[in-house]
Amino acid sequence: MNDIHNDNKNARHKARRLLIRRHAQRRHFHFYSRVSNWTFLQNVSASPISWRAEHWILGGVCVLLTALVGIVIPTFANATRHEPSPVPYTTLALDLPQLPGDEADPAIGAYAANSEPDWQVVTVRAGQSLSDIFREQGLAPTDLQRVLDSQDDAVALRRIRPGQEFAFAHAPDGSLSAMRFERGDATRVVLHFGAGGVSEAAVERAVERRTHVAHGTVTRSLFYAGERAGLSDGMVLKLANAFGYDIDFAQDLREGDSFSVIYDDVYRDGERLRDGDIIAATFVNQGKRYTAIRYTNADGETTYYTEDGRPLRKSFLRTPVEFTRISSTFSTGRMHPVLGYMRAHKGVDYAAPTGTPIRAAGDGKITYRGWMSGYGNFVIVQHNAHISTAYGHMSRFASERLGEHVKQGQVIGYVGMTGLATGPHLHYEFRIDGGHRDPLTVTLPPPEPLPASQLAQFRQQASPQLARLKMVDAMQLARAND
Template structure:
């Protein structure tokens, strides 16, 4: 009975298997070889597939264990005990109550002088009158002299009350000091504030291609500094007639900074100018009397005994000549001077220190001046429109204005007729050898060479070497 039941169950299992195989025949067809049975009736498993399945299963179990086990371990870890902080009372100093407030900042109004303005114009523009200006002048004390001659660009500061009345006024007493006048107390007060002045050394090098000013601008110099450079070498170089393309200059100079802001150009410390292959130098040096001057490398003053040209001219209208057709008389006659054409009213300067020997009308020359400089040398100036205030017998200094350009006498246009006379004989002012000034005394000359020439010459030489090296390394420009 038991065997029958067992056989019935076996038959039922076989029936279920057959039914499953029929229903899922496609699966059994693909996976029929997946078997661990080693019977001869069934094809043995292919080992490479078996190994692949086993390795994949093992890898999956390993990955799951790597994620599950750390999470389980963290969950089982006991919670950390909280850190207990202790608060300790500290005794701090008491801050005394105060009703003080931050000091009020004065609201100074800065006004810059415009061309043509007067100080009274500036006060009127701020709603102030002549009484306020007079009050400032009276309270300024020794600083009031700075208010007598104002210039465009100069700054004045006003401090006004809420009703527009004047509480304070500030102005520059000089370059390094500012005067502050206050009217908000019982009596007007004036104080002098020293400004923070700083000199910063600058270096520039230029090469002449068209003009000195163009070369200076290319080198980074402003017009004022180019003018100072020209003034240094004007005794040796005629910057209208003598400049050539390729001439060069190197200059070491100071820029002036006030309160950290650039205030303006300072003085030239050292300079070198090469004109037509000839080298000229200038060094600034403090003399024994405390005054500064500029000297060449051999210790002679840059300022020569005579100006080569005593007027700012536009062109040379007539040169020194032994025979010239006179433009008015129509006759051939010598022209024993140089004519410098310039606008009427251009100032004429004394070529050197001397005494006025003649001042008046001279036939052909019009208004005429003669200056005697020493026993042998004199200079003459003709065709002036008018004279300056000097009298005959009065001493004049080099550069002093003695008259103004005109066309009095026999002249076809405004110009200066200038003569240079040696023992009464006219010489060509453009080519005559001018007397050399005396060099510094021996003691000062030694100090000048050691303290000024030696270090500054080394710097100028180094700069020239750098410029030459830069030119050598610059590739040639191609025209293609």
């Protein structure tokens, strides 16, 4: 009975809902007809995706909700935040103790006296003099004169070199208050300028030499081989100069030539200062091995020697001038370019620009210096009882005087074309017992070895260096055979 009653009740509710729906549809017929085809799920296979009105409405609602959340939540968070209460501070005024009025604190005075000046460091450029540096610093010539007058030996200031450093400190009024420079590798000099004059303080600096060993094989060039072995260009030049009497590095160098070298660097206060010297070296050129050992003899002369104590430096230079070409060779009969007739040419003419330095071919004494008919400015150097050399057509002489002794390589004059000459060149003669020899083919006498009194000391000094070089050569040979 109850089930029948419930069914009748549900039927009435359903009929009532249908009646309300039909009433709403009739009342809002236009709206329902317009939105009856709205859908958010589109049949993709039937038509491409496109934005419809319902999409725009849904998107706008999402944007609005996002904006509301972004504005309301931070505002609510700030509203609920509590600022910490400030911490109270108390300020007290403290009285400092008074300094004695009649005396100063000696510690403060000592600190002020020993404080380091505000140095302005200047590095010497090529061609600069100390006068140029002072002028760039805005200092007067009188300041430079005060500096020079303060030095008993001012060579370190008169002969400055590129890369050298000078430091200056200025007073508040711009005047020079202090100057700093190096007097040699081991001494730093500081000059202080005051009303009472110039005071000097010399500081000794720790200088040491650190020894290195290098080995290289020539592939492209000697400089490239030296760079790969860790040598500077300056050290490579020293290596070439040591063997320059036996090897012509412009023409004789071959790929596969090798060298081993013991050298040192100069360090000051733990920092590298400059290249040192080559202590010992070997060079293999076209299969021939040459050795150079640095040694200072009893006369204080430092040069390189072979293993048996004979100087690498030859007794005579084959060519005493850097020439561009040989303009005339030695001949018993040559048509003279000026006189116009056959005449013996008893020397070799080296064409070179006017002013090129002419060097003494060997150690000796100047026995003639003056004008010689046909030769112009002429110099004769007597080397020993049998050998002399002569140099003609000089544009001018060097500073050496008649009777002075000269060393091999010392400049004795400059190329010119004085006398009977058609162009600037050096006329060079080599004479033995007064007879002329061809300078290009004459057999030059070998240099004299060290005397017996020095030979034992030389061998004692050279022995460990030679052993070290042989060990380096053996290591390189072993590596090559691996």
